[in-house]
Amino acid sequence: MTAFLEVEELSKSFGSEPVLDRLSFFVRPKDTLSILGRSGSGKTTLLKVIAGLLSADCGRIRLSGQDLQDRPPQQRRTVYLTQETLLFPHLDVEENVAFGLRLRRRPEKEIWVVVQTLLESLELADHRRKMPQQLSGGQRQRVAFGRALAVKPALLLLDEPFSSLDAETRASMQQLFQRIAREQGMTALFVTHSLKEALLMGDAIALLHGGRLKTYASEREFIEDPQSGVGAEVSFWRSIEGAQE
Amino acid sequence: MKRAERHRAPATTLVALFAVLPIVYLALLSVTRTGAPPRVLPAEWRLDAWRFLLSGRGEMLRSLWVSLALSAAVALSSAPLGFVAARYVAFHRHRRLLLFFAYMPFVLSPVILGTCMLFFYIRAGLSGSLAGVFLAQTVFTFGFSIVFFLSFWNREKLDLEDLVATLGGTRPQFYRLVLLPISRDALRTGMFQIFLLSWFQYGLTILIGEGGVRTLPVLVYAHVAEANPLFAAAAGMLLVLPPLALLAMTRRPPLGSL
Numbered sequence: 001m002t003a004f005l006e007v008e009e010l011s012k013s014f015g016s017e018p019v020l021d022r023l024s025f026f027v028r029p030k031d032t033l034s035i036l037g038r039s040g041s042g043k044t045t046l047l048k049v050i051a052g053l054l055s056a057d058c059g060r061i062r063l064s065g066q067d068l069q070d071r072p073p074q075q076r077r078t079v080y081l082t083q084e085t086l087l088f089p090h091l092d093v094e095e096n097v098a099f100g101l102r103l104r105r106r107p108e109k110e111i112w113v114v115v116q117t118l119l120e121s122l123e124l125a126d127h128r129r130k131m132p133q134q135l136s137g138g139q140r141q142r143v144a145f146g147r148a149l150a151v152k153p154a155l156l157l158l159d160e161p162f163s164s165l166d167a168e169t170r171a172s173m174q175q176l177f178q179r180i181a182r183e184q185g186m187t188a189l190f191v192t193h194s195l196k197e198a199l200l201m202g203d204a205i206a207l208l209h210g211g212r213l214k215t216y217a218s219e220r221e222f223i224e225d226p227q228s229g230v231g232a233e234v235s236f237w238r239s240i241e242g243a244q245e
Numbered sequence: 246m247k248r249a250e251r252h253r254a255p256a257t258t259l260v261a262l263f264a265v266l267p268i269v270y271l272a273l274l275s276v277t278r279t280g281a282p283p284r285v286l287p288a289e290w291r292l293d294a295w296r297f298l299l300s301g302r303g304e305m306l307r308s309l310w311v312s313l314a315l316s317a318a319v320a321l322s323s324a325p326l327g328f329v330a331a332r333y334v335a336f337h338r339h340r341r342l343l344l345f346f347a348y349m350p351f352v353l354s355p356v357i358l359g360t361c362m363l364f365f366y367i368r369a370g371l372s373g374s375l376a377g378v379f380l381a382q383t384v385f386t387f388g389f390s391i392v393f394f395l396s397f398w399n400r401e402k403l404d405l406e407d408l409v410a411t412l413g414g415t416r417p418q419f420y421r422l423v424l425l426p427i428s429r430d431a432l433r434t435g436m437f438q439i440f441l442l443s444w445f446q447y448g449l450t451i452l453i454g455e456g457g458v459r460t461l462p463v464l465v466y467a468h469v470a471e472a473n474p475l476f477a478a479a480a481g482m483l484l485v486l487p488p489l490a491l492l493a494m495t496r497r498p499p500l501g502s503l
């Protein structure tokens with residue numbers, strides 16, 4: 001299967017500090033690539049460079065065979081979802097979801113159909129008239145998700161989208177994301193610092209460390225790599241288990 | 246009854262008294278003659294000042310229009326300028342230094358600022374003119390405006406701009422569809438406060454205006470200097486009423502922080 005997103009030798013520094021160092025990887029169509037990395041490892045920088053919000057020092061990014069380098073964010077067909085759910089505070093749920101379509105001046109009827117379908121699918125139909133400040137963390141994240149899906153992006157860039165949610169809401173959002181990604185055939189980059197989330201969300205998995213990205217051919221390879229931290233995690237739980245026996 | 250609730254009514258009454266009593270006393274002074282000190286309560290009703298004011302003769306009505314036009318112009322120019330400049334300051338790598346410069350007019354006080362700049366205004370042919378006073382007040386309130394709007398510009402506003410861009414929106418679309426609606430309250434509050442700064446400005450106006458630009462505060466002080474409490478109080482009432490009317494007209498008092 002051919003690559004949908006191709007990144008080649010991508011580098012980015014802030015001053016004299018290299019953040020991304022000759023990164024190369026690809027994502028297959030309709031796949032989600034999980035990128036695991038600690039805080040400050042350059043995960044957000046990577047997504048922002050792909051979205052066109054930061055410029056790369058060198059390297060190439062191709063999406064569906066097209067070079068993205070000289071394209072502004074508006075023309076990249078990517079949507080970037082931040083860690084802190086960002087909704088337009090002056091718009092209700094329905095108008096937040098419709099925002100991207102209104103920017104594109106789509107016909108009113110089309111906007112209505114797309115938005116209502118998404119609200120139903122995201123279980124937000126009963127909250128359509130609510131303002132962002134009246135929503136819970138999980139509901140806010142679903143609205144942000146709906147707003148991104150409404151414009152049918154070629155690539156979704158998710159920057160630790162569930163990290164500020166409680167464990168239960170986080171689990172339900174992970175399931176929701178997987179269902180929608182499957183239904184809509186979405187291609188996504190999902191960055192997280194959570195080992196469990198990286199394993200759960202990705203069809204493929206990579207590790208960002210010291211500005212370099214290591215991709216794994218299989219889940220097994222990732223688990224067996226001492227750098228991934230899986231071994232340390234397993235040892236920790238075994239020691240807890242041992243202490244209780 | 247909780248302790249806080251028990252104290253609520255007396256506290257409200259006290260605040261109301263402090264706010265209302267001076268205005269009531271000023272209104273009373275504008276229609277009465279108090280007689281010789283130490284008498285503080287009115288001795289006889291006198292409507293001369295208001296009759297004179299409503300007849301259109303004298304300076305009061307003209308000063309009212311001058312003050313209204315000047316303060317509105319200062320607020321309408323200084324608030325948007327400060328709003329835009331505050332964005333620049335907020336994300337500048339020398340933010341602290343720029344903020345120090347923005348604070349300078351307060352540190353100097355308007356009168357000292359006016360004295361420092363007087364030579365420039367004289368040489369530019371602006372002293373003694375309404376344009377000169379407008380410029381001087383705008384320079385003073387511009388610093389205030391930057392400081393006031395600084396807290397509006399935070400990381401979230403930049404993230405919103407990025408979000409609109411990835412959703413396909415241009416920068417003008419971001420300004421029109423997001424920034425303007427979410428900054429409306431802040432701009433309204435900022436404009437109102439700048440209007441008040443200009444409205445009650447005396448030192449800078451008398452210095453740059455050289456006494457020729459007769460705004461309401463200048464007129465009030467002139468009547469006080471003439472020992473004419475009746476006219477001073479009537480002019481004082483004219484000074485107090487427009488801000489009160491503005492407050493009453495707005496749904497929420499535009500006095501809060503951002």
